[in-house]
Structures are given as C-alpha cells and as structure tokens.
Amino acid sequence: MSEQDKTTMSAEEVLQKFDKESDKRNLTGMWDKLISFICIAFAVFQLYTATFGVLDAHLQRAIHLAFGFSLIYLLYPGRKNWSRSVMHPLDVIFAVLSVASALYIVIFYDELVLRAGMNTEFDFSIAFIGTLLLFEAARRVVGWPMLTVALFFMFYAFAGPYMPGILAHRGVGVQEMFDHLFFTTEGIFGTPLGVSSTFIYLFILFGSYLEATGLGKLFIDLANAVAGWAAGGPAKVAVLSSGLMGTVSGSSVANVAGTGAFTIPMMKKLGYRPAFAGAVEAAASTGGQLMPPVMGAAAFLMAEFVGVPYIEVVKAAVIPALLYYIGVWIGVHYEAKKFGLKGTPRDQLPKFGKLFMEKGHLILPLAIIVYLLVSGYTPMRAALWAIGLTLICSCLRKSTRISFGDVVKGLIEGSKGVLGVLIACATAGVIIGVVTKTGVGLKLATALLDLAGGHLLPAMFFTMITSLILGMGVPTTANYVITSTIAAPALVQMNVPVLAAHMFAFYFGIVADVTPPVALAAYAGAGISGADPMKTGFAAAKLAIAAFIVPYIFVLAPELLMIDATPFTITFACATAIIGMWGVSVAMIGFCQSKLSFLQRLLFFVGGLNMIIPGAVTDAIGVAILAVAFFWQRMNKNKGPIENHGEDL
Template sequence: MDDLKKKTTAAPAEMSAEEVMQKFDKESNKREPDGFWGYVISAICILFACFQLYTGIFGVLDAHLQRTIHLCFGMALIYLLYPARASWSRKSMHPVDLVFAVLSVFATMYIFFQYDELVLRAGMNTETDIMVGILGIVLVFEAARRTVGWPMITVALIFLAYAFAGPYMPGIMAHRGVGFDELVSHLYFTTEGIFGVPMGVSSTFIYLFILFGAYLEATGLGKFFIDTANALAGWAVGGPAKVAVLSSGLMGTVSGSSVANVAGTGSFTIPMMKKLGYRPAFAGAVEAAASTGGQLMPPVMGAAAFLMAEFVGVPYIDVVKAAVIPAVLYYTGIWIGVHFEAKKYGLKGTPREELPKFGELLREKGHLAIPLIIIVYLLVTGYTPMRAALYAIALTIICACLRKSTRITPKDFVNGLINGSKGVLGVLIACATAGIIIGVVTKTGVGLKLATALLDLAGGQLLPAMFFTMITSLILGMGVPTTANYVITSTIAAPALVQMNVPVLAAHMFAFYFGIVADVTPPVALAAYAGSGIAGANPMKTGVNAAKLAIAAFIVPYIFVLAPELLMINATAVTVLLSMITAILGMWGLSLAMIGFCQHPLNILQRIVFFLGGLCLIVPGTMTDIAGVAVLVLAFLWQKRNKGGALTATGEDD
C-alpha cells in the first residue's frame, strides 16, 4: 500500500532538453543519417543556402519562380529529414521518404519548367496541370504533418471543406461554392495560394534572418546571453529566475520557437531555480512564460514581423517599433512576478563569487553582440530587411574572427549554411500551408464573413468584439508555430477589429499576441509543458503558473487597442513616456495580485485591490491613472499592517 502511494504521489520524471524538443517540438525530431545520405542532405542544404544568398545579393527571381524553387528545396529536405512514421530509423533513409522527396521535386519543378506556358494559358489549366496541382497540395499537407503537426493541418482542411460546402452553409456563411479544378488552380498555380505572400516572405526575408540566427548561434551567442544574464541578475533576490527572464528575452531576438527557447535556456536556468528553492511547477512556468515572450520581442518576433509588415502594408521598422513597449511591459510583469515569488519564499540569489564577471564577459565575448546592434541600426536607417540581414550575416562572421575563442572555422561556416537551411523548414512549410488558408479566404470571402459574424455576436460593441477575437485567437493558436499562428489569426480574427475602426496594425498585433499566448494557456500550452518536462513538474500546474506570470499578455493588447500610442501610432514622445510609466506601475500592482505577496502575504481582498489598482493604471486616461495610484497607495499601506514573513516552498501549490 505504501509503495502504491509513493508511485501515485511521485513527481513526474525530469526530461533532458533533447527529449523535450523531440516530444513538444516536431520541427526538432529530425533524421540524422550517416554516410551517403548524410552527405546528400548536407549538399542540398548548402545548395539551398547558396540559392538564397545569391538571390539576396543579386536580386530575387520572378515571384512565382523564387517561391517555387524555395518550396522545392524545402519539401525535398523535409521528406529526407522527417520520417513518415515516428518508429522509423533516424540513421537510415526509408525508400518511402525518398519517393516522396522525388515527387515533391517533380511537383514544384513542373511550375519552373512549364512557367512560360502556364503564364500564356492564363488560368486555363490542362488536365496534366490539375493532376500536378493535386499532387503538390497533397505533398504540402503531408510535409506539414511531419514538420508542424496536426493542429495547422486541421485548420487548413476545415477551410478546404468550407470552399466546397459553401452552397450548403447556413446564413451569412453561405457562398456559391468553388469548383474542384478551379480551387486546385487557384491554390497551386497562382500567387494567391500556396505561393502567396507568406511563401514570398519566407523565400526572401525569413530565410536570411534564420541563417543569421544560425551563425549567431555558431559563435556562442546563446551561451554569452546566459552568462551575461547571470552576471547582471544572478546575485539578486531570486537570481536564477531573473536570469531565465533576461536570457530568454535576449534569445527571443533571434529564436523562432518558444519550445526551442525553453529547451535551450531552460536546461540551464530551471535546475538553477530548483536548486535555489523555487517550486518545480513555478520554475518551469518562469522559463515557459519568458521564452514565449521571445516571440513577441523585436526585431524578429518568430519571423511574424516580416509577414505583419507585408499584410498591414507598413515598413518593417514600424512593426518593430510598435512591438517594443508591449514587449517591455510583458517582461516587466514576469520580472516583478519572479521577484515577489522569491521574496514570498525568502529565496536568495547565487553568491557573486560563483557567477561570471560582467566586465570580463564583455571583454571576451561582447563583440558577438555587435551584429545584433548593427542590424537594428540598419533597419532603423531605412535598409530593407534582406539587405540588413545580408550585412548582418557577413558582420557576424567577421566579428567572430576578432577573437580566437569565438572564431568561425571553415567547417563552422559550412555547418552554418546547413543549419540555416534546416532551421527554415518549419517556417517554410507553415507558410505554404497558411497559403492554402489564405487562398480559400480570397476565393470565398470567408474572412469578411467571419468578421461580420464576430461583430454580430459582440452586438457591435468594441470590448465584446475584442473578447471574442481573443478567444478565437487563443483557440486558433493552440499548437501552431509562430509564423503560421500569425497568418491564421490575422486572416480570421483581426478583420473584425479592423471593421470597428481599430488601426490595422493594432488589430493585427492584438490577434498575434493572443495567438502566441496560447503557448502558455492551458489546456494546450506547449511551452509550459516543455518547461514542466525539464522541471519534472505537473504540466497543468506549470501551465497555470505560466499564465499567471504572463498576465501582461492578456491585458496589454486590450490597452494598445484602446490607446494606440502604446504601439507608437500617432504618438508623441511625451504620451509614449507617460503611457509606459503608468503601465509599468500597473504591471507592479497586477503582478503582486497574481503572486499574492508584497512585503507580507496578501489576503484575497488585498489581492483584488492590487489587481484593480494595477488595471486602472494600465487603462489609458488621466482619471484612471489618478484612481489607480490612489488605490495602489492604499493597498500598499493596508498590507504593511499584515504580520508574517516569507513562506516555505514545501509543495507545488500556492
């Protein structure tokens, strides 16, 4: 009986970073063949990188041709790297995967070699064209299944079904229907389907930024970020948790996946937090919330920034500027949360003598951060993202050579090309699948219909419309990669807010935020589950804690829709500064309410008062700011009368 009790109450087993990536991030579950097939895959990756660098330097091809070759390389690599079945060997090539790779080359290169005739036929596709189009669409779906999983495929299949079921749909959702051949032609032989805007962005900006990230990683920048965060914050109250927040935020500037960020930095920070005394569920939650915020952190934002610029029709730098203040507020909320969690349980930092010295780090490896600074400067001064990324790649290699310890060898240079090509595959196929969704939307007008339905449900009121858009984005974002996440939510959810005269950029950012927050929102919270795996904690408790830490992400989007100056839309320096100061004070109040501790533990009424005061300060307006300050001052004085000190972290529950 005692043995049974021990088994049922035992904590979940801890997982390595590699095990976490394989379980929660399908993009990382690649085949690593030896011998001949290893060389073949490496050669294809190098050719892929050379094609992208050549067109980046000397000019891209015609849009359809550029995207076709990009998809050809991508799908061939996906079928060679990702086995059809999880049980198949990761060290040898299965004949079925080889057949799929050859078919994918045929289906895409058909467009390349028949391009002039396809243009002359101007949509009058032959029976052969249709057969190739069907093959290409099926291959895109299968490649997406292997790489990004079922959630995105399910959404795309629902849209395909809607295209055919239009005449049988009720009310506002009805449409005349789309013929089979007509839909295949639209999705595969135009630039409004698979080869649409998302694929265009993937074949230009996104690839080069991912290659840039691969070279940054090769120089040891990730380790430099973690060491720097340790030097700056490791000694403070709750030091390792603050290291997790800071390092994950820094890694977010180049990372494209919240799960990858959790595995990369969490393998260092989560054990440190547990050693200090943080509850396992909270340790995993800190890393999950901080890593998810990396997708909201400029300048890359999980590659969604490039798509947002194209969809909204604004310069890329405007998207980056708009994302700055919300990202700062997000990380401020997490930082305050981990600080007061540490004070709540009396958790100290790591002794300074055990930490790296910031000055020494800066002298030894500070040059590695120069390309990040330069790329931001280039973007601000008007360079195109492609040109800025090319200069940044060259500068990364040059800067790495400034010191022997960080120097990139010829082998490292070649591996950078290979890793860049492998790293883009998940984004590439997500963009292709997202193109199917967009193709159905443009053919049927379902985007406008869904927006109208949301507005009807909200009774034409902005706040209910925002709430329903939030729920829609959270559901659509579950288990979907960042880039595809944005495409789906911006296509389906954002138009409802645009119809209510919300600025287009604010509407798209709103939908994007809630799509990303799905990574820490139970029941499908992939980043939180990845963090729980490393921490050996209960996944659901980790998800709940992560959602509490990420409270800013649930509130700030409402605020920047009501007050677009937070996105630097039609704002002056004074309004931006005042909005930011009051919002940070508001985050302080909200975080105290979530953690339940200030100088002493807070009772339920005090937590409610802190929450209301913080909310008033985040909501724009002079009267709400005055009320928020008054409420927080009263709440602070009230809690000072409490008796009691730090608690003891003996369990997983608050």
C-alpha cells in the same frame, strides 16, 4: 501524466517530444552527404538571389518550396515508429514527387503564364498531387493543429452552398480550387511563402551563425552577471536570457530547451518549486516570440500584410514586449520574496566587465542590423550584411573564431532551421487562398462584430478567445497568418488601427503557448523540471498575465505602438501601464511585503486594472485603490517570507 513522465528530460528529449521540427532523422553515409549537399545548394540559391536580385515571384517561391520539400521528406519520417537512422523508400518517393510538382512550375513557367486561367487536366493533376504532399509535409513538421485548420478551410470552400446563414457562399469547384491554390500567387505560393523565400531564410541563417559564435551562452552569462545575485536570481536570469534569445529565436519551445537546460536546474537548486521553475522559463521563452527584430519571423509577414515598412513593425513591438517582460520580472521577484529565495553568491557568478571585454563583440551584428534597418536598408540587405559581419566579428577573438567547417555547417543548419517556417508559410497560403476565393474573412469578422453587439471591448474579448484557440500548437509564423486572417479583421472594422489589430491577434495567438490545455512551451518547461505539465501551464499563464493585458492597452492607447504618439504620451502610457502591471502581478502572486488576504489581492488587482485602462479618471481611481491596498498590507503583523514552500500560487 504518469510518474515516469514527470522525470526530468534533457533539452534534446524535450525538443523531440514537444517540437516536431526537431524530430529529424540522424543519418550517416550517402544519405547524410546528399542532405548536406541539398542544404548547401539551398543556402547558395538564397544567398545568390538575395545578393543579385530575386527571381519572378512564382519562380523564387517554387524553387524555395522544392528545396523545402526534398529536405522535409528526407529528414522527417512519416511515422513515429519509423527508424531515425534509416531512410524509408516511401519518403524517397514522396520527396521526388513533391520536388517534381514544385519544379513543374519552374520548367513550364512560360507556358503556364500564357494559358493562365485555362489550365489543363495534367496541370490539375500536378496541383492536386503537390497540395496533398504539402499537407503531408505540414503534418510531419508542424503537426496536426496547423493541418486541421487548413483542411477545415478547404472543406469550407467546397461546402459553401450548404453552410448556414452568413457563412454560405456559392462554393468552389475542385479543379478551380486546386488550380487557384497552386498556379497563382494567392494560394500556396502567396505572400507568406514569398516572405519565407526572401527575408525569413536570411534571418534564420543569421541566427544559426550567431549561435555558432556562442552568443546564446553569452546571453546566459550576461544575465547571470546582471541579475544572478538578486532575490530569485536564477529565475530572473531565465527571464533576461530568454528575452535576449528571443531577439533571434523563432520558436518558444526551442528557446525553453536552449536556455531552460541551464536555468531550470539553477532555479530548482535555489528552492523554486519545479512547476514554477518550468513556468518561469516557459513564460519568458514565449515572450521571446514577441521580441523584435525577428518576433519568431512573424515581423516580416506583418509588414507585408499590414503594408508598412518592416522597421515600423519593429518600432511598434518594442514597448509591448518590454512591458510583457517587466510583468514577468515582477511576478518572479515577488515569488522569490514570498518564499525568501536568495540569489547566487556574487563570487560564483561571471563578471559583467570581463564577459563584455572577452565576448562583447558577438553582440555587434545585432546592433548593426538594427542600425541598418533604421537607416533604411531593406530587411534582406540588412540580413546579408549582418551575416557577413557575424563571420568577421567572430574572428576578432580566437575563442569565438568560426572555422571554414563552421561556415559550411552554418549553411546546413540554416537550411534545416527554415523548414518549419517554410512549410507553415506554404500551408498558411492554403488558408489565404480560400479566404480570397470565398470572402470568408469578412464573413467571420462580421459574425464576431454581431456577437459583440458592435461594442469594442466585447469584440476584443471574442477576438482574444478566437486567437487563443487558433494559436494552440501552431508555430509562430503560421499562428500569425491564421489569427491575422480570421480574428484581426473584426477589430479593423471597428476603426482600430490596422497594425494594432494585427498585433492584438498575434499576441494572443502566441500566448496560447502558455495557456492550458495546449501549452507547448509550458509542457516543455515541465519536461525539463520534472513537474506536472498542467500545474506548470497554469503557473506560466499567471506569470504571463501581462500578455493578457498589454494588447488591450495598445488597442485603447495606440501610442504604446508609437502610432500618432509624442514622447510625453508614450512615457505617461508606459508609466501607468507598469504601475498597473505591478498591482496585477502582486495580486497574482499573493505577496508584496507580506502575504495578502483575499480582499487585499482583489484591491491590488482592481487598482492595477484601473491604472492599465487609459484615462485620467481610471488612473486616479487606480492610484487610490493601490495606495489603500499597499498601506493596508504594510500594516500586517506577520511580515516576511512564507515558510511553507509547498504552497501553490
């Protein structure tokens, strides 16, 4: 990156550069009014069907996609050099054609049902045009990584007879493939788009109203009140506030831009190196995609794919997400101790009690939605109640009250906010369509197992590498669909619980956001901090070391996902995992009460790993090694912080 690129960027610039979903047109006049009208109509359709009952699956999803097509082509220019303030005629043509292709299913629904399997040449033309326009929409909104994977699967479907070995299949005809993708509910209009057209839209709308009430600012203020005064306070504020934002956020890059605009300058002012400041925010924001109840909207897809109630996914995600954040928190704490970084004076921080009294009511909708889900409400019904309660709760104080204009604006922002998820889900349907048509999912799982020699740990390692590669630059929802389709089946074949296998693949797909060379969250953090993006990426990966370890723990000890668990087994597994992560994090930072030698770091790392691996023998070995390492470093003469803050991790 050039010196000019290393200068700090605003949150808006970061979003436009690293988050394609945010690179929209800023239109005025007639076009702005038309887009606002479409957004409101979209929201009304979703709220109406959620309240009075969804339509037949294909109809609901086709109308959902038609709204998405129209907004994507009107909001997202086809080229970088096209104006963001003027509508391009080609985009209008694409919008009309794409909407027409989706509405063709709605208008001729009965006829299509009657001649199912015997589609006409005209039907094929519509399917072909609609699929191509879907690919173009995906390129504009979610970028080339997602589109490349989808195109690769399409190529595989047609090239089956020419593929080597286990990957060979009889091949799929062009018309057969496009008809399958467009006119069944096993392709573009499959389960991912079905979840987007019901649960996900409502939760994104819920998040837009929460943001309108000022909840994001409240999270940052609360984090400051709780942790701002501690050693490395601003960094801990970043961890805590990003975790809280992650409960409703659907994008790690958006989370970095939202909270990082406040926390990264605070960290740099305190004395953190720019690369580490950006890394803290990147690691914390990426973890937000693992935080229930939303999990970047992937929780709803996981419930459908695994075939369990949504609340079971939320329960399973709680402990691993907390372990991840504990790992990041430990790393931040010892980085601060390493260089003697103090917190913000208490008199410069907001008071927790005063904040809670003034704005604590804004948290009520989050608490209520969790209560409703636990009580057996469907996610759609719980989200509807939560949206209404958010509006009511905002009126409890004048400072947080939402006006009618804000309500309308929330509908518009909610419709715009769902576009990335919507088009990613529709494109992911192409991958699922090819998998169901060719059986490639089972073939890839078998290939992974053969590579691992039938052993669990190597299979987990190869699944991890596959998920990291497939997750690079891909949005959360699409990330989960891809990794669960390609990587997770290998672990399922080895008798790993289905939910644990899907969570394993999902975790490593998400960690790709802080894993170089394609670490979008880290690059976004580097943009705000003005640091080198690769240094930021490697620092973020070290801080996020828990995310590389926790999935192995819950596959080997499924009680962490509350699968066949008792309170004792959960408590014991959590305690040993936290101690183990403490050892690994200390080794990564290279500091405990004094600077560690290479051998001491190695002992902390090995001892920590032994504590993390479930089993009485490994726990005993881990405790012994960590005890030796801890007391050895306490004997060091040169205790205290390191003076040279320019030192890398």
